[in-house]
Amino acid sequence: MIRSILVSIVLIAFTDVALQLDNAIAISSVAAGVPAGQRFAVLAGGVLLAACCLLAFTLVGSILIGRFWWVKPLAGLALIFIGGKLVLDLLPR
Numbered sequence: 001m002i003r004s005i006l007v008s009i010v011l012i013a014f015t016d017v018a019l020q021l022d023n024a025i026a027i028s029s030v031a032a033g034v035p036a037g038q039r040f041a042v043l044a045g046g047v048l049l050a051a052c053c054l055l056a057f058t059l060v061g062s063i064l065i066g067r068f069w070w071v072k073p074l075a076g077l078a079l080i081f082i083g084g085k086l087v088l089d090l091l092p093r
Contacts, residue, residue, distance in 0.1 A: 020050070026046075027050065
């Protein structure tokens with residue numbers, strides 16, 4: 001039981017870190033375009049906003065998955081569709 005919980009926590013943490021890399025790139029890109037004196041405020045604000053959004057979306061998602069059984073398969077289909085579209089967009093025309 002404890003091993004299962006620990007494995008779940010590690011997998012969630014790994015996935016979260018992987019998904020946050022795009023936030024880091026986006027926030028850094030925006031911060032690079034502002035004057036040096038304002039850069040720290042932009043970086044701090046961007047990180048804080050990203051963390052708040054992650055918390056809010058995680059809470060909403062867990063509530064929806066708990067209440068409606070069909071949300072999880074629907075989200076899975078959406079991810080498959082998006083992934084397929086990304087792959088098709090990479091193929092030469």
